[in-house]
Amino acid sequence: MSRLARHEPAVAERRLSMAEAVREALAQEMRRDDRVFVMGEDVAEAGTPFKVLSGLVQEFGPERVMDTPISEPGFTGIGLGAALTGMRPVVDIMFGDFLFLALDQIANQAAKVHYMSGGKLKAPIVIRTTMGATRRSAAQHSQSLHALVSHIPGLKVALPSTPYDAKGLMKTAIRDDNPVVIFEDKMMYTVKGPVPEDDYTIPFGQADVKRSGEDITLVATSSMVYVALAAADLLAKEGISAEVIDPRTTVPLDVETLVGSAMKTGHAIVIDEGYQSYGVTAEIASVISDGAFYQLDAPVKRMGAMDVPIPFSPALEDLTVPTAEKVAELAVKLCRKGS
């Protein structure tokens, strides 16, 4: 993943894993603001199954790093109640798949309370959860469900693809007065990258151009950023110059950067690990088609996860997610059609 280094600020010399970056963001915010606390299943001594939170309970104690029973609706609702009354909880939902259990609290309660109260009640709650397949975890521990929450007005949704972004987006989420759902790809927790120790935030709704190019725009989220970058390398060998853009947040979405890039290149593929149908790829492709229609040389293409429950067998699971080869193949087809 070293190729990403050139996109990070020059001052950054320390390298942290994505898990360490998330932990540092939480620890810094908890030191800065007494109202911030973490709650969820196995967050304290266990530090989550992915060890993302290891060490936090030692520094902040069990009052601020609270192990809960296995009760997603209950502790999400309790987090919301705390948020409405002056606290800033970070609620940990271990696997994104478990969002379905807590959806009433997230979508009917947290997302709507500010609006329904005419702007009086505020819900500064962060819901940290995971996404990403190919971990051989089968259909109920592998889904990428960010489209589900991106669909609900009132929620903000962030998907960091680098340790640098993971830290900055988490800090922004904690300081935001709205409910924010953050999806971390569980396959990327060990990915290392430059992360400055200082306090920095990354504004929501600001896409990151990971690689500049002239011929095609590859919009990619979370781990698909790496797939898109690898595809861009393959395309470079074919003489095709690909621009890779990571929106970083699906809500709010940086429409201007995405459309601007597609207007420049005339081609676009949207790559995302959520199910393809009715998904994030559909929304972003539509936004690009709308905004760049007269500059496009081909229809905007979507590459999401296959519309199947994620299978267990490695032989099958690997077929369900976009790969660099498939992205490059489609890009070549798109770019050569017009010429």
Next chain:
Amino acid sequence: MTVVNGSQSLAMYRSMLRIRLFEEQVNELYTSAKMPGLAHLYIGEEGVAVGVCSALRDDDYITSTHRGHGHCLAKGASVDRMFAELLGKEAGYCRGKGGSMHIADQEKGNLGANAIVAGSVGIATGAALSAKKRGTDQVAACFFGEGALGQGIVYECMNMAALWKLPVVYVCENNMYNEYTHYLETTAGDIALRAPAFGIPFHEADGQDVRSVYESARAAVERARSGEGPSFLLYRTYRQHGHHVGDVDRAYYRSKDEEKSWKDRDPLKILAQSMLAEGAADAVTFDRLEEEVRTEILEGVRFALEAPYPGPEEVLMHVYSS
């Protein structure tokens, strides 16, 4: 033995009367087609909201239900802004964007009515967690109907409230009907055994007797405030009207005789009779009170009817807090 004195009783009577006359106006607004949508009337259950809220401080929290006007008023909401909300007017508590089922009044600690049955149990329990974390001695009272006993989140939250000794009081109003279905058809076992299974003290009282509601609520609130943890209160009460204002033909799920027997046990009537018998008030006092409250209600309705609707720009406001 009663520890509720005459002036407290009169204040509770006034509060119940305010809810009663408010709700009668709501019904009137609905039947005269002046109110959009629906409303779920609290008439007959006033003793629970008033008894419990009389045991709370202004800075204590409540969460409420779709049948929430009574809780809101008992916690101190003003009549005019409530009517305005019910009519979808900008002067309403939620600028007309919440309506009958979502009135929230943060200044009085009301974290909102909720249109999802049991939807606010987490919120109340979380407010209690927050009070504990912030080191205040605030208490959260969580109102829900017996229908909420069918929702898992109630038990999840009771479990955590007991584990963490949270200052929350669960207030179950058993008005006997989950919408149009008698609760015995939906509720297995004994309601009284549910809370003790989590180590939460359970107390049952007559919801039609506001003073006995108050006494039991006061004990639970004191227990919560002193850091001893949650309680579960169950009040037997009755919804004199239907599930909502439009539910007028109810013979298929309950008898006229049943309705009449509960009307005889009206919470206002019960308190007024006791107070007259005790010499705590006379007929003139009640007449004067009724006139005062009626004037407040009618002025509130007039205010709401004349108030403007929100402008179209309002539709996009408050989706996000900036």
